[in-house]
Amino acid sequence: MSLEKELFSKFSLLFIMNGLGKAFVLFTNILLARYLSVESYGEFIYVLSVITMMTFITKFGLDQAVLKYVPKYEVNGEENKIRSFNSFIVIFTSLISILLITIIMINPDFFATYILGNINYREILSYQLYLVLFLTLLNVLASIFQARKDIMTYSISLNLFQNGLFLLFIYLVSIFNFVNLQLVIYLKYASLIMTIIYLFMKIKKKNWMGSIKNIHKEEYSRVIKFSIPMMFVGVIGIIIIQTSVYLTGYFHNPRSVAILNSASQVAIVVSFMLQAINQVFAPYISKMYYEGNLKQLNNLYSKINYFMMFFSIVFLVLLVAFKHEVMSIFGPEFLIGANAMIIIAVGQVYNALTGPCEYMLTMTGHQKANLMINIITLIAVVVSGIILIPLYGYIGGALCTSISLIISNTIRVWVMYKKVGIVPFKIHYSS
Numbered sequence: 001m002s003l004e005k006e007l008f009s010k011f012s013l014l015f016i017m018n019g020l021g022k023a024f025v026l027f028t029n030i031l032l033a034r035y036l037s038v039e040s041y042g043e044f045i046y047v048l049s050v051i052t053m054m055t056f057i058t059k060f061g062l063d064q065a066v067l068k069y070v071p072k073y074e075v076n077g078e079e080n081k082i083r084s085f086n087s088f089i090v091i092f093t094s095l096i097s098i099l100l101i102t103i104i105m106i107n108p109d110f111f112a113t114y115i116l117g118n119i120n121y122r123e124i125l126s127y128q129l130y131l132v133l134f135l136t137l138l139n140v141l142a143s144i145f146q147a148r149k150d151i152m153t154y155s156i157s158l159n160l161f162q163n164g165l166f167l168l169f170i171y172l173v174s175i176f177n178f179v180n181l182q183l184v185i186y187l188k189y190a191s192l193i194m195t196i197i198y199l200f201m202k203i204k205k206k207n208w209m210g211s212i213k214n215i216h217k218e219e220y221s222r223v224i225k226f227s228i229p230m231m232f233v234g235v236i237g238i239i240i241i242q243t244s245v246y247l248t249g250y251f252h253n254p255r256s257v258a259i260l261n262s263a264s265q266v267a268i269v270v271s272f273m274l275q276a277i278n279q280v281f282a283p284y285i286s287k288m289y290y291e292g293n294l295k296q297l298n299n300l301y302s303k304i305n306y307f308m309m310f311f312s313i314v315f316l317v318l319l320v321a322f323k324h325e326v327m328s329i330f331g332p333e334f335l336i337g338a339n340a341m342i343i344i345a346v347g348q349v350y351n352a353l354t355g356p357c358e359y360m361l362t363m364t365g366h367q368k369a370n371l372m373i374n375i376i377t378l379i380a381v382v383v384s385g386i387i388l389i390p391l392y393g394y395i396g397g398a399l400c401t402s403i404s405l406i407i408s409n410t411i412r413v414w415v416m417y418k419k420v421g422i423v424p425f426k427i428h429y430s431s
Helices: 003-035 038-058 062-075 079-106 108-114 119-128 131-147 151-175 181-206 217-251 254-290 294-321 323-330 332-353 357-363 367-392 394-420
Strands: none
Touching (some): 003 038, 038 131, 038 181, 038 254, 062 079, 079 108, 108 119, 119 181, 131 151, 151 181, 217 357, 254 394, 294 332, 323 332
16 A cells, blocks of 8 residues: 555544534533523633643653654564653653642642632642643553554544543533533543553553663653653744733633634544544654655645645635524523634634644654744743733634634744745655
């Protein structure tokens, strides 16, 4: 099977799985928006967004390091090193997660007051805090399957298990009209724990974990040196993504957060295929780069971007045409978020047009450039958020989201051309 056919086959699978996953997330949010009060729904989303930011610290960039090092070990036939590497990242990230949870537990009032912006968030924080550990484990374990190109297990775990189980649980309790905020959080834990158990069982069956002693300390040191910039890239990246939600909750109220989140959940459909492409393409970028196949890499990257251009524009046109009908599915209180949805969707189209440029930089050894780009973008989005969100609420939050996507992807495409010589669109293809 040719490389393009192999990629297309795996992408097709992930496209279907991610489509189901996004649908599960969307329907879950619709149920939560309808059965919880707008304020309770907004509180849940707001605190969860901060918890999600924390996991990019606790993952320590090792979920990205596995995508770089495992393909390298595979090329050299070093299976024992792969087992050691997998065990190391699971143990290391779990310990970091426990440490962070402990630090916050020592003084939860400080965290609620100065990070979340309101002491009233203390109770919901105490319920959601342990999600840090389970979300970290889930993402690290899933990245092991992504690195080994086991796309089926990777996709099933993140889409069908995590998102599907949570939707199923919410739907079952909604039948009996028994949905409340505390129960929703417990059901989130249940879906994550069941998914993690599934992944551990699959790893044990494949014998993908072993003693960490098969890799020298010097090599672990190199892995950590690679992962630290990746951690900062991830932390700043997720802060950029969540800044609009965070600042909306900080400067406004849970109601505005609920409207902005609902608009975002719909708008992201414009570029949801990019996630599938990133998940499939990332290990191949590393492999082709190490083998010196830059022309083939650029050809594939360009074809992906033409594909994304067509579908993202089609989705955008549909959202513009039916914006009020789409937002009405969350309930009448969410209709006012239609314009925010379109603003975010425009940013997502630009995100789709530039393709997997962040992975292109990371997997070709330019993770520090990604870090600097994220720092620049973060400064821009925070400044714009502080100005726009107090004035325009969730509309200002939507503008911040699109600004971050446009700035970061524009700089990445330029740096990628300067550093690697790869461009997002080619007219003529060479073999």
